Amino acid sequence: MSTETTLPIYDLLTEIYDQQSAVPEYRQKAFNSFRSQGFPTIKNEEWKYTNVQPFLKEQYTAAVTEATVTTEDIKPFLIKGLDAHLIVLVNGKLNKSLSTFQSDVLISIEPLTEVPGYAADSISFTNNAFAALNTALTTSGLFIEVKANATINKPLHIIHYYTSDDNVFVQPRHMVCVHKNAKLDIIESVARDESKGIVWVNSVTQAYVEENAQFSQYVLQNGAANTRLVNFTEAVQHKYSLYNNFTFTFPGTELVRNTLHTRLAESATETHLYGLYIGADNQLIDNHTLVDHRKPNCLSNELYKGVLAGHAKAVFNGKVYVHQEAQKTNAFQQNNNLQLSDKASINSKPQLEIFADDVKCSHGSTVGQFNPDALFYLRSRGIEEATARALLIGAFAFDVVEKVTIPALREHIETLLNNNMENWYA
Amino acid sequence: MFTPHSLSLTPYHLEHTITMLTIKDLHVKIEDKEILKGINLQVNAGEVHAIMGPNGSGKSSLASTLAGREGYEVTKGEIIFDGKDLIDMAPEVRAREGVFLAFQYPVEIPGVSNINFLKTALSEIREYRGLPPLDAKGFLKLTKEKQQLVEFDAKLVNRSLNEGFSGGEKKRNEILQLAMLDPKLSILDETDSGLDIDALRIVSNGVNKLRSENNAFVLITHYQRLLDYIVPDFVHVLYDGRIVKSGTKELALELEEKGYDWLKDKTQLEKV
Numbered sequence: 001m002s003t004e005t006t007l008p009i010y011d012l013l014t015e016i017y018d019q020q021s022a023v024p025e026y027r028q029k030a031f032n033s034f035r036s037q038g039f040p041t042i043k044n045e046e047w048k049y050t051n052v053q054p055f056l057k058e059q060y061t062a063a064v065t066e067a068t069v070t071t072e073d074i075k076p077f078l079i080k081g082l083d084a085h086l087i088v089l090v091n092g093k094l095n096k097s098l099s100t101f102q103s104d105v106l107i108s109i110e111p112l113t114e115v116p117g118y119a120a121d122s123i124s125f126t127n128n129a130f131a132a133l134n135t136a137l138t139t140s141g142l143f144i145e146v147k148a149n150a151t152i153n154k155p156l157h158i159i160h161y162y163t164s165d166d167n168v169f170v171q172p173r174h175m176v177c178v179h180k181n182a183k184l185d186i187i188e189s190v191a192r193d194e195s196k197g198i199v200w201v202n203s204v205t206q207a208y209v210e211e212n213a214q215f216s217q218y219v220l221q222n223g224a225a226n227t228r229l230v231n232f233t234e235a236v237q238h239k240y241s242l243y244n245n246f247t248f249t250f251p252g253t254e255l256v257r258n259t260l261h262t263r264l265a266e267s268a269t270e271t272h273l274y275g276l277y278i279g280a281d282n283q284l285i286d287n288h289t290l291v292d293h294r295k296p297n298c299l300s301n302e303l304y305k306g307v308l309a310g311h312a313k314a315v316f317n318g319k320v321y322v323h324q325e326a327q328k329t330n331a332f333q334q335n336n337n338l339q340l341s342d343k344a345s346i347n348s349k350p351q352l353e354i355f356a357d358d359v360k361c362s363h364g365s366t367v368g369q370f371n372p373d374a375l376f377y378l379r380s381r382g383i384e385e386a387t388a389r390a391l392l393i394g395a396f397a398f399d400v401v402e403k404v405t406i407p408a409l410r411e412h413i414e415t416l417l418n419n420n421m422e423n424w425y426a
Numbered sequence: 427m428f429t430p431h432s433l434s435l436t437p438y439h440l441e442h443t444i445t446m447l448t449i450k451d452l453h454v455k456i457e458d459k460e461i462l463k464g465i466n467l468q469v470n471a472g473e474v475h476a477i478m479g480p481n482g483s484g485k486s487s488l489a490s491t492l493a494g495r496e497g498y499e500v501t502k503g504e505i506i507f508d509g510k511d512l513i514d515m516a517p518e519v520r521a522r523e524g525v526f527l528a529f530q531y532p533v534e535i536p537g538v539s540n541i542n543f544l545k546t547a548l549s550e551i552r553e554y555r556g557l558p559p560l561d562a563k564g565f566l567k568l569t570k571e572k573q574q575l576v577e578f579d580a581k582l583v584n585r586s587l588n589e590g591f592s593g594g595e596k597k598r599n600e601i602l603q604l605a606m607l608d609p610k611l612s613i614l615d616e617t618d619s620g621l622d623i624d625a626l627r628i629v630s631n632g633v634n635k636l637r638s639e640n641n642a643f644v645l646i647t648h649y650q651r652l653l654d655y656i657v658p659d660f661v662h663v664l665y666d667g668r669i670v671k672s673g674t675k676e677l678a679l680e681l682e683e684k685g686y687d688w689l690k691d692k693t694q695l696e697k698v
Contacts, residue, residue: 376495381543383546395537
């Protein structure tokens with residue numbers, strides 16, 4: 001596309017691709033898809049309210065430099081009181097010496113360098129240029145596999161640590177396979193140090209939750225302003241499986257786009273998607289979700305809540321697709337937003353497409369301000385206005401936060417919420 | 427000229443009492459509508475005043491104005507509380523100074539726990555009053571003690587603030603807060619409304635136990651019923667934004683018997 005050639009990053013990525021020799025077919029296919037689509041513009045319906053073009057203007061360097069990161073650097077990103085297996089990735093690459101946990105008989109955690117063919121084919125690249133780009137060029141990531149019937153008692157805490165003095169474009173690729181009857185909890189933290197370069201993260205995660213397996217994924221996004229996150233996550237669920245996704249986005253990272261697809265490939269599955277996004281300053285936070293009900297008797301429940309301060313902008317697009325075959329589907333979706341400033345904005349779009357006739361589906365979307373009666377009630381008891389607001393924000397977020405069943409993680413999230421409060425009114 | 431003033435009724439009090447609240451010629455409007463049209467009222471420490479009157483007379487507006495609710499604009503007059511001008515004070519500062527409003531309709535706030543709310547309020551108020559913060563043990567002890575006072579179900583303390591509480595539980599929660607925060611002046615805005623006779627007795631007992639020489643109560647009510655339980659020193663009748671009659675507790679009985687219509691007629695006559 002002619003407009004793309006003006007972006008130096010496009011030229012750089014093309015150059016990196018062209019320099020490779022013996023490129024596997026799936027990568028060729030993916031890169032061709034990216035090349036024909038280019039980076040999305042606001043003319044693309046999926047990116048209508050999220051203009052990534054201004055975020056792609058800078059010069060980037062080709063190679064992601066190897067950084068020396070110590071346990072001291074990781075410390076601030078640990079979760080207090082959390083009993084977990086620690087896995088550290090530095091700029092998308094598994095760092096075994098910083099990780100306290102390696103593979104054992106129940107779970108295998110290895111670097112991912114090539115995307116298995118079935119996984120590459122599973123993703124549609126249509127309107128998904130970032131995922132195509134990642135598939136074509138990814139060089140690192142994690143491959144986590146939980147053996148059948150294995151219950152991993154402690155959650156894995158994966159810290160995605162990013163550091164660079166140059167502007168870099170990082171494309172990690174992860175796969176999580178939870179085999180039959182197995183159970184796994186993963187907590188992912190995005191950690192950004194104080195280095196000066198822009199880190200553009202274009203990541204893809206694919207999860208396979210097999211029959212009667214349970215997988216809970218908690219994602220915490222609280223990077224620094226010079227970090228840009230574009231994530232594509234796809235979870236494929238088999239019979240009787242349970243998949244929970246929690247996505248928490250806090251002030252910091254200037255651009256966050258989470259695309260979360262769940263494919264209910266077999267019947268009688270259960271899916272819970274919870275999101276809490278707190279936007280401040282000039283942040284742009286976009287959550288696009290798709291719940292793809294393909295088979296009968298599946299339950300999906302989605303609750304996303306947003307708090308927007310300053311000039312923050314949020315996008316929520318929740319699509320629920322119920323195929324003709326997916327009778328007896330229960331699909332619920334709710335998106336509520338609290339707008340704290342006149343300059344903040346939110347675009348919320350529930351999108352239900354239902355082709356089965358015996359289903360229970362609901363959706364709701366709200367944007368509101370503080371309830372003045374509640375604020376007055378708290379203040380009339382001697383509580384400072386800022387504290388009262390903080391209490392009300394905490395109360396608004398409560399519906400999502402209370403769903404976190406790991407106590408230390410829940411406390412950590414509450415702390416992150418409270419820490420940020422005072423800055424929002426500055 | 428009809429002069430609604432409690433002063434003339436309290437000669438013996440004047441010599442040794444402390445004036446807590448003085449309202450002088452108070453005019454208040456909401457948006458462009460004048461709601462209060464010249465209220466005069468003095469409340470001294472140790473006193474209980476009842477303010478009665480028909481619907482729409484301005485009773486709750488007076489309570490809201492005293493507590494500092496947004497939208498109630500004082501256009502004329504003054505409110506002096508404990509020697510300080512209340513009008514320009516933020517609601518939280520009024521509360522810390524010792525003004526407490528028991529709400530007619532306590533707000534339900536899902537997600538804010540009752541206990542956390544009490545703790546936050548109490549610690550801010552104690553800090554303002556120069557008192558050391560209560561430790562966890564001290565706070566628990568105080569909460570338990572005050573809970574018993576209003577026979578408040580301990581289970582409710584850990585629930586979200588007023589969420590799913592019955593009408594009686596909400597009103598008891600108001601009195602629990604009152605007991606915890608220990609204000610100088612408490613304004614009870616139709617605390618009796620929606621209460622059954624048992625709840626009314628419990629709430630009234632709580633208030634009676636909290637009465638002292640150092641605090642004062644203003645009870646806003648429609649009905650004489652509440653005043654059987656909390657016996658006021660003075661009764662004022664508010665009508666059309668003014669106090670049109672003041673008296674002792676017998677006035678409440680008279681109102682109960684005659685209703686408010688005779689007052690309306692009387693004010694019509696006075697206007698002529």
